[in-house]
Amino acid sequence: MKPLSRVASGIKPSSTLRTSAMARSLRAAGEDVIDFGLGELDLPTPPGISAAGIKAIEDGFTKYTAAIGTEELRRAICGKLARDNGLSCEPCQIVVSNGAKHALSNTFAAILDPGDEVIISAPYWLSYPEMVRLCGGVPVIVPPDAAGGFRPNAEAIRRAVTDKTKAVVINSPSNPSGAVASRADLAAIADVAVQNDLYVVSDEIYEKLIYGADAVHVSIASLGGDMAERAVVINGVSKSHAMTGWRIGYSASSPEIARLIAAVQSHQTSAPNSIAQKAAAWALEHGGAAVLAIRDVFARRRGLICTLAADIPRLSFEAPSGAFYLFVDVSGLYGRAAGGGRLESAADVADALLGIAKVAVVPCGDFGCPDHIRITYAASEERIAEGMARIASFARGLGR
């Protein structure tokens, strides 16, 4: 038979999904596995939002909507962007998609031609390079800046620019590091973008999960000059409103880019779910208190996990400023004996943690940091305490 697509064959399956599949099969075998691998809130969708979805069904709001989303939701998104981010958008600049992930892949399809380079700073969310490749683009990875707290570094980005560079991806707060870019970081990156005529894809999906007095979310699109035209802001309700399964995300961009994103989406998926759009519009208009309540739950969990992790020997981490991940350097465990072998990589550590301690974490090789693991603290305080106690006894029990 003829070979299948070279592009699709080159795509790596997601290692986060591999971890959860392994955790699931252990659980099916009767093991009490603590899953710190997922990138998903464990909280239910707030009741007012769910009620808006139920009402949409009862009202018969169950037909296709405009391919770019309802006018009602796109107006609600414009209101949110003005209120929270200081961005002035018209509904024609918004395309509502099936989650932020879909909005991102539409965006790459709209801006990339084969061979175009896209600069991505490590550590990065593992889907960006694959999405770029699916569009024929070339991901160019900037090495992690541990000394800078893993924030994106404008000078390193500048050094990665070539005459083929089309765009830079920014993700603040970051999955997996939890780092939050400062206004100064973003201003310096905006300068690089303007000087080299680059688009900036700014994934702001964790905007509402931000902790500590110093961390403030700034959208790079709000920094003036022509950044509002160069930047494509990606956001959604998945993480802010505990609505992962509803699948509503969006892009906000110049009308020219939005037209192309809309064209791509109109042929690939048409509009996102009509019921979820009603719920998302309600969430953006009335869900402010729920967002703050979710943030407070995660702020407490972050405090707890940082305290517990600080007591574990040979792990190194910084308290995350945003999102819900602890990004831990495990190279201090290398060379130690575990389960009949020696730990030589973060993947070995993750496998041994799952096999011995029955705790699922994600090794971050596919996120551009092969000595780190990602521990998701989207779990109850009891489960966090139990899971970290298991990791501590694993680390203390390793052989020489």
Ligand SMILES: Cc1ncc(COP(=O)(O)O)c(C=O)c1O
């Ligand atoms: C950085 C980042 N961007 C986008 C997404 C996708 O969000 P959505 O569920 O809205 O597609 C995720 C989900 O894990 C993420 O971590």
